[in-house]
Amino acid sequence: MEDSAHPKRSVTVADVAKAAKVSKATAARVLGGYGVVSAKITDQVMAAAAALEYRPNELARSMSTGRSGIIGVVVGDIENAFFSLAVRGISDAARLAGFNVIIANSGEELDAEKSAVDLLIGKRVDGLIVTPARCDSIDHLQHVRRAGVPLVLFDRAIPELDVDAVTGDDRDAAITATRYLTGQGHRRLAYVSAMDAEDDGLTDIARISNSAVRERVEGFVSVLTEAGLPNPLHYVRLGATNQQQTDGVIKRLLSDSAAPTALLASDSLVGLRIFKSLQSLGLSIPKDVSMISFLDADWTSVTVPPITIVDQRVYEMGKLAGERLIARIERTPLAVERLRVSTSLVVRGSVATIGR
The missing domain is CATH 3.40.50.2300 (Response regulator)
Structure with a gap:
């Protein structure tokens, strides 16, 4: 039985290299997905990694590649079905492009939003989607721009920021x-x-x-x-x-x-x-x-x-915001835009006709 006071040591690239009988540099190339390695050696390394239950150190990988593979999302109120649908659209777009998503809830409070943005920047996210609680207090979002982190606004637009925004009409x-x-x-x-x-x-x-x-x-x-x-x-x-x-x-x-x-x-x-x-x-x-x-x-x-x-069409709004941010992360040349998603009225039974 494993001693819970002495948890199992994390498996390292060196451990995988030793098990696969290759150099540490070769194992790192295979596990990091860069460089040229033969199919036979790649199979050896991946088999060793699977056998050892190797998990990559995301922070170390982000330091070496400049990418974390993570998108940060700050929404106003996750209890609101509007934001739940939006997050699903963002997450689907991110997953298709190979990104993971970290979600933060501001509760429509400016201070909570600022803290969430700082936290996500500290986690080295590749880009941010933010629903700003206020459109007249944007210093923290200007900081995101100055830091070179791609930023897309969701549901609300701030022309002074000169960033993409995805909103309804x-x-x-x-x-x-x-x-x-x-x-x-x-x-x-x-x-x-x-x-x-x-x-x-x-x-x-x-x-x-x-x-x-x-x-x-x-x-x-x-x-x-x-x-x-x-x-x-x-x-x-x-x-x-x-x-x-x-x-x-x-x-x-x-x-x-x-x-x-x-x-x-x-x-x-x-x-x-x-x-x-x-x-x-x-x-x-x-x-x-x-x-x-x-x-x-x-x-x-x-x-x-x-x-x-x-x-x-909130799911479509979220998906569009995710796709736009990924395009910015990938440095796709695009003009800054406010992308408005059209709406429609669905008539049911809650409106009476009066005065006729």
């Missing part, structure tokens, strides 16, 4: 969803977001530091403005960060003298919270209140009624 998506609601006769609409705020009201769109949220709000407000509806910013509500906060936001909205007849949820977590809030108030969708949610999360198609959603 957020403004157009909000316009499409809002126009659908006004087309069904709704004249009092509210947009509800989880973006943190001191209060749930909004007086200035420029204050929104998250580019995706800002562009959706711009789209929402533009439709209400073109329809001649008064005070559209009054119906933009922030701070639906958990169920309790969302309950408060919805109660305040629906107690307004001009309560909205339809709600647009910024993402599927907010949408689910709104759904629960309306249920707890004894309100029926869409009889009492209509709603649309961003993201085709699993729950949206199995509720009664099923929820009309904005399909953001």
Whole structure:
């Protein structure tokens, strides 16, 4: 029986070389995948490595090759189905190209994001995909650029950084969803977001530091403005960060003298919270209140009624971000771009037609 106080020593390249009866340099070439070695010697070395259960020292290999074979990904909220789908797309793209992925969750907190970026850079990742918590605080991302580490932004764009960004077509998506609601006769609409705020009201769109949220709000407000509806910013509500906060936001909205007849949820977590809030108030969708949610999360198609959603093609967004970062790592000559992935409205049963 192996003595647990004295664990087995790690197998080294020298051990593999000795077992294969070759020089250490030859074994290193075979195991490192560089240089020219005959097929016979390669087979000998690989057989010895397998027999000894040799595992390469990734740090040593990265020091010698300049590559770790690892991509770092920092997302806003891994609990959110949006980011889970995105990570799957990124991981699939990475695996096809021979890369592994390390995932960090910022919780949409700037300090946590900075710590995650520092940690991943310290692990010598070959490139980073980051969903920035704020688009107005970017010193840590500028540092990534100065360090020469390829960087792709996901879901949010920061033009000042001069790096690729993969996003949805957020403004157009909000316009499409809002126009659908006004087309069904709704004249009092509210947009509800989880973006943190001191209060749930909004007086200035420029204050929104998250580019995706800002562009959706711009789209929402533009439709209400073109329809001649008064005070559209009054119906933009922030701070639906958990169920309790969302309950408060919805109660305040629906107690307004001009309560909205339809709600647009910024993402599927907010949408689910709104759904629960309306249920707890004894309100029926869409009889009492209509709603649309961003993201085709699993729950949206199995509720009664099923929820009309904005399909953001998030898996494709993630895969595209992964492919773009790998192209940067491989130094493929490409112009810096913001790559917008188109969205579509999937109409189900959560929007009533009124006033006809």
